[in-house]
Amino acid sequence: MCGVIGVVAASPVNQLIYDALLLLQHRGQDAAGMVTANDKRFFMHKNKGMVRDVFRTRNMRDLHGRCGIGHVRYPTAGNVDSLEEAQPFYVNAPYGLVLAHNGNLTNNNHMRENLFRLDKRHINTGSDSEALLNVLAHELDIAVKEADDLTPEEFFNAMTQVNKRVKGAYACVGMVARRALFGFRDVHGIRPLVLGERINEAGVKEYMLASESVALEGVGYHTVRDIAPGEAIWIGFDGEVFSRLCIPEGTKPEFSPCLFEYVYFARPDSVIDGTSVYSARLAMGETLAEKIRSEIDLKEIDVVMPIPDTSRPCAMQLAMILGLPYREGFIKNRYIGRTFIMPGQETRKKSVRQKLTPMPSEFKGKNVLLVDDSIVRGTTSQEIVALARESGAKKVYFASAAPAVKFPNVYGIDMPTRTELIAHNKDVEAVSREITADKVIYQDLSALEEAVRSVSQGGVKQFDASCFNGQYVTGDIDMAYLDALEQDKIDSAAAKKAAKKENKAH
Numbered sequence: 001m002c003g004v005i006g007v008v009a010a011s012p013v014n015q016l017i018y019d020a021l022l023l024l025q026h027r028g029q030d031a032a033g034m035v036t037a038n039d040k041r042f043f044m045h046k047n048k049g050m051v052r053d054v055f056r057t058r059n060m061r062d063l064h065g066r067c068g069i070g071h072v073r074y075p076t077a078g079n080v081d082s083l084e085e086a087q088p089f090y091v092n093a094p095y096g097l098v099l100a101h102n103g104n105l106t107n108n109n110h111m112r113e114n115l116f117r118l119d120k121r122h123i124n125t126g127s128d129s130e131a132l133l134n135v136l137a138h139e140l141d142i143a144v145k146e147a148d149d150l151t152p153e154e155f156f157n158a159m160t161q162v163n164k165r166v167k168g169a170y171a172c173v174g175m176v177a178r179r180a181l182f183g184f185r186d187v188h189g190i191r192p193l194v195l196g197e198r199i200n201e202a203g204v205k206e207y208m209l210a211s212e213s214v215a216l217e218g219v220g221y222h223t224v225r226d227i228a229p230g231e232a233i234w235i236g237f238d239g240e241v242f243s244r245l246c247i248p249e250g251t252k253p254e255f256s257p258c259l260f261e262y263v264y265f266a267r268p269d270s271v272i273d274g275t276s277v278y279s280a281r282l283a284m285g286e287t288l289a290e291k292i293r294s295e296i297d298l299k300e301i302d303v304v305m306p307i308p309d310t311s312r313p314c315a316m317q318l319a320m321i322l323g324l325p326y327r328e329g330f331i332k333n334r335y336i337g338r339t340f341i342m343p344g345q346e347t348r349k350k351s352v353r354q355k356l357t358p359m360p361s362e363f364k365g366k367n368v369l370l371v372d373d374s375i376v377r378g379t380t381s382q383e384i385v386a387l388a389r390e391s392g393a394k395k396v397y398f399a400s401a402a403p404a405v406k407f408p409n410v411y412g413i414d415m416p417t418r419t420e421l422i423a424h425n426k427d428v429e430a431v432s433r434e435i436t437a438d439k440v441i442y443q444d445l446s447a448l449e450e451a452v453r454s455v456s457q458g459g460v461k462q463f464d465a466s467c468f469n470g471q472y473v474t475g476d477i478d479m480a481y482l483d484a485l486e487q488d489k490i491d492s493a494a495a496k497k498a499a500k501k502e503n504k505a506h
C-alpha cells in the first residue's frame, strides 16, 4: 500500500514533497523516492528506508524544480529488499517519463511477456510498476506517432489503451519531461487518489495529487475532488488542467474502492472517496458493539482497550455504546512503525513486543475486551493476548472491526498466501484457541460495509472486499491464480535462502 504525491507549483517543490511524503509514511516504510523537474530535465533520488533516512540535506539540494512526484513503498511485487525496485521509475522515451504507483497489477507476468515479445521492451526488475510505466511509454509512443506531437489528447488516448492492457489496482502519478504532471486511477478505483490546489502569495494556482487528503491538507493545499475510477488527469507545467475518463469501450467497470483502506491502511484524518476514515472507524465501533452485545454478557466485561494505533476510534466508540470503561492498557512506543507492513514474520513478531507495552495495573484481576481493527496473520493478537495474561488479566476477549481475513489480497496488500492467514480454513473457535483468547468476535462483512456506507458522502455503493469474501472485482482471479501466487512466494523464499547459504559458504 504505497503512497504517491505529485505537484505543479510556482516555486521549488523538494521540501513540499518531502513534507507530504512524511504524512504518507504509514502507507510504506521500506523505500522512498522523489523526482523533480525543471524546464530541461528530471532530478531523482530514491533509496531503501523511511523518508527521514532516505533524504539527507545533500540529496535535497540536488532536487531542483517546481514540479515533482514522490513515493513511499510497501512492496507487493518483485523483490522486497531491492533498491532497484524503489520508486519512481524512469524511461527516456517518448519524451522522458517518470512514474510512481500505488497498487498491484494482477497480470504482471502476462504483461511483461507481451512487453518483451510484442513491444520489444525488456523490464530488468520484478516490479509491476516498472512494467506499467513501459506499457504507458509504448502506448504514448504509438499515440504521438499518429499525431506528431504530445498533447493531453494523445495522453488520454494512450491511457485508454493502458486501461485495456493492464489489470489490477493502480493509482499513479507521473511526469512527462518539460510538459506535465499526470495522474490516473484504475477503472475500479481500488486505490485512492485525490486532487488538491492552493493559491500562492502571488495569486497563482498550484496543484497537488496525493494518495490521501491528509497529505495535501497537511502542507497547506485544500482538497478539490477525488480522481474518478478510470480517469486520467493532465496538469501542464504551465498550470493548465485537463482530464478525461479513459474507460475502454464496451466495458462497464463497477467502482469498488478497497474496504481495507477504511479498516487499516489510511490515516483517520483522511477523507477517501467522500468518506471520512475517522467517521467510518467510529461507525465500525457502533456496529461491532451490537455484535458484542449479542455474543457476550456485558457484565462479564470490566474494561475495553484498543490495540494502538489504528483501532483507537473504533474501540472508543464501542466502549461508549456499551457503557463500559475505556482504558489504554497498552502503551505504544512512538519510535516503532507499523508492524503489519514490515517485511518478514520474525521482524513483525519481535516488533509487536517492542512496540506495545502493557500497563499491569489495568489488567490485574480484570476481564478485558481488547479491540483491534483486524486480525490478519494473527501476529499482533497472539502476542497481545499473551501480554494481557502475563499482566494478570482474568479473561481476555478479542474483538475485530474487520471480518476474518480468509483470502489473499492481490491489489496492493502483501498477503499473498492463504496459509499465512490465521483464519484460513479455521472457524472462529479455532482462531480463539490459536491466539489463546477466551473468545474472538469478528464484525460481519455486511455490517462493516454498512458502517462505511453510512458515513459516505461520495456515493460509494460497493467495495473490493476480496480478502474477506474471495470475490475479486477485476474478475481475473481464480484458484489457479492464487495457487500460482503461493508457489511463486514459496519459490522465491527458497531461492533467497539458497543465496544466503551460498554467500555464507564463500
Ligand SMILES: O=P(O)(O)OC[C@H]1O[C@H](OP(=O)(O)OP(=O)(O)O)[C@H](O)[C@@H]1O
Residues within 6 Å of the ligand: 264, 307, 308, 309, 310, 311, 337, 338, 339, 340, 341, 372, 373, 374, 375, 376, 377, 378, 379, 380, 381
Ligand atoms: O494480525 P496481524 O497480522 O498482526 O495484523 C493486524 C494488525 O496489524 C496492524 O497493526 P500495525 O502495527 O501494523 O499498525 P497500527 O499501529 O496502525 O495499528 C493492524 O492494526 C492490526 O493491529
Ligand SMILES: NC(=O)CC[C@H](N)C(=O)O
Residues within 6 Å of the ligand: 001, 002, 003, 073, 074, 075, 076, 077, 078, 085, 101, 102, 103, 104, 105, 127, 128, 129, 412, 413
Ligand atoms: N503496495 C503498493 O502499492 C506496491 C506498489 C508496487 N506493486 C510495488 O511493489 O512496489
Ligand SMILES: [Mg+2]
Residues within 6 Å of the ligand: 307, 308, 309, 310, 311, 372, 373, 380
Ligand atoms: Mg494495529
